Amino acid sequence: MTILYFQIVIIFTLYIASLLGKKSLVVACAAWTLFTLATVFFSGLILLQLITIWTCYAFFKPAGRNTETARPSKIESGETTVLSPLQPVSSAGRPVSKLFEIPPPVGAVQRKLDSVNNALTSFTDSVSLRMTVNSATQALQHTVFTEKLGIEHALQRAQTALKLRAWREERGEEDWAHFQEAHARFSKLLKPPTDVAVAKPSPGWQFPDFTIAPGPDDADLTNTLAIAAKIRTLQSERDDFLRDMVRQIWNNEPLRIALLDELNKVGGAQTWDSLCRIAAEKNKSSARLSFGALLRTITTQATGSLPPESAIDEALTPRSILTSAAEIEARVKALELPYLVHFTRVENLPSIMQHGLCSITTLTEADVGFTANDRLRLEGRPDAVCLSVSYPNEKMFAHYRWKAPEQAWVVLVIDRSVLWTLNVAFCNHNAADHRIRQQPLDDLKTVSAFDNLFNPVQGLPSREESKLLAFDPTDVQAEVLAFDTVSPDLIKGVVFSDASSQHNFRHCIGDRRNLVNSEGRGFLGARSYARKRGWTY
Structure with a gap:
């Protein structure tokens, strides 16, 4: 509110200046x-005050006033003076000076x-929103900063201890x-006298809790x-910060x-646990074999010989070597690929749990009712079901949710064995992309x-930059x-x-794992x- 009062002061002073004239207002x-x-x-705040100042200038700026008196021309014999019908005239027939301007229309002022x-x-x-957020998170900000x-x-202190240890071993x-004796003596000299006020010791080590939920006063969705x-x-x-510390x-x-x-x-044991967790994640990602290294391992196991590394770098695998379902299975397990996913409208769930996940062609032939997400099927494959590896096609999924904000959705988590037990095709981009449609289905x-699902893609960030897991396709729209x-x-x-959808449709999913995102x-x-x-x- 202090800021609002200050703007009112600015407006008031500019109004007073405008009464003294245009020059005073400009100054x-x-x-x-x-x-x-x-x-x-x-x-x-700078932007707000500049807007306030110059908006007031435009509003309070005096309009040009015509103070000159209109003088009629000499009346020659046989001539008459024609006056404007809007020009004020005195009782003697002379035009009168305009003392007041017509005020601007009320609508413009409003x-x-x-x-x-x-x-x-x-x-x-x-x-107000910023103050509310800062007030609600002030304690957490303080805890994070002090940690x-x-x-x-x-x-x-740890670095100092190591230096002292090295010095002790050397000397x-x-x-x-002698050092300990001198240290004790100087510490005693530096100790403040008992009659001097000493700052209270800081409280024990505090560990930040990021699960803090907004209280009942924060019912407003924007604030929440x-x-x-x-x-x-x-x-x-x-x-x-912890990652930098681990490095x-x-x-x-x-x-x-x-x-x-x-x-x-x-008392920072919990903080140490967090450092260990960050280090474990870092070591796990660095320890995970690259896809090329995994391929070389699989190829060695399959053929008994190690292909040249340069060949792996240029082309991950010759088709003539790895073409069977067993090799796909080996690669999936080597990548630790966990599952496939498919998103659909929640009303399709009972039918899917009864008939399975079927293509549009199959559903139409069997006369099974369904609600399709994409009736156009620009990829030209209505006889196929579109699945994603490890994560939904976020762009398409977000597009459908934006078009129908009231629609409820489900994401089905599907066993990875589909990749080697069913008739499938692998698209490293969206199946409707021209780069996919131009390729023969075989x-x-x-x-x-x-393999191409995991290769670098020109125009997309690198896998390292995106922090992708080994089993994540490079293009999130891969299918x-x-x-x-x-x-x-x-x-x-x-x-x-x-x-609500979880409650209404729980009966048709059996004992499958289910949750809400x-x-x-x-x-x-x-x-x-x-x-x-x-x-x-």
């Missing part, structure tokens, strides 16, 4: 502008006032004893979403052990086509076309878009966000 506007640029550091009011309201709402500070201080026990976004940002910043210490075993000791002294059913029906027993789990979370969010957060089904 006042210039003075306020210089004051704003010189003293205000928040860019949003529009200007509404514009200023809307701008002020929008800014006030923005400031970072505590880790940095613990690292400094011997006699010098070490903003608070949740702020919490996610704080968690991301903390994770980045600094994890390969230095003495420093790692020393840091553990220092954290244990101050070429898409080979092991080479499976697997299944030309056979996916039987109900191959559907291992169901993810609902809302709790709200909008923006899990399968209903971006794959890049899920991977950077370490989320998996």
Whole structure:
């Protein structure tokens, strides 16, 4: 509210200046502008004050006044003076000076006032939202900051301890004893006297809790979403800090052990567990074989000989070597590929659980009712079911949800054995993409086509940059076309878009694992966000 009152002061002073004349108004506007640029550091507030100042200038600027008296021309013999019908005339027939201008239309004034009011309201709402978010997350921000500070201080103490240990080993026990004696003496001298006020010791080590939910006062959806976004940002910043710390210490075993000791002294055991978790994720991703290395291992097991590494780099596999379902199975297991997924409208779920996941052609021939997502089927394969590897086609899924915001959805989690037990084709882009449609169908059913799912794609970020797992296709729109029906027993789990649908359709999914992913979370969010957060089904 302080900001709003300050804007009112600006408006009032500019109004007073406008009464003194146009020059006074210009001087006042210039003075306020210089004051704003010189003293205000928040860019949003600078913009607001400049808008307020010069909107007031446009509104209060005096209009040009005609103060000259209209003089009639000399009346010659036989001539008459013609006056404008709008020009005031005195009783003597002479035109009178216009003392007042016609005021501007009321509608224009109202529009200007509404514009200023809307701008002020929008800014006030923005400031209020920011204050609400900061108030709700203030304790968490403090905890995250103090934890970072505590880790940095613990690292400094650990480095000092290692330096002292090295110095002790180099100089011997006699010098070490002298050092301890001198250290004790100086520590005593530096200790403050008892009558001097000493700052209270800091509280015990606090571990941030990112599961904090907005309270009942935060019922407004906008506030709730903003608070949740702020919490996610704080968690991301903390994770980045811990990753940087892991990079600094994890390969230095003495420093790692020393840091553990220092954290244990101050009660930072939970923080150490977080560092260990980050390190485990880092080591797991670095320890996972690249796809080329996995291929070389599989090829060695299959043929008994090791193909040249350069051949693997140029072309991951010759079709003549790996063409069987057994080789696809070996590759899937080597990649630890967990499952396939398929999204559909929730009303299709009972039919799918009864008949299986069928193509449009099969459903039409069997006269089974269904609601299709894509009736155009631009890829030209209505006889196939579109599946995705490990994560839905986020762009297409988001498009359908945007078109029908009230529609409920399910994501089916399908057994990976579909890849080698059914008649399938592998598309490293969307099946409707011209790069896929131009290829013969038989070429898409080979092991080479499976390999291409994981190859780098020009125009897309690298796999490392996107933090993809080994089994994630490079293009999130990559598809697997299944030309056979996916039987109900191959559907291992169901993810609902809302709790109401989960309750209403629980009866038809049996004992399969089922859960809810709200909008923006899990399968209903971006794959890049899920991977950077370490989320998996």
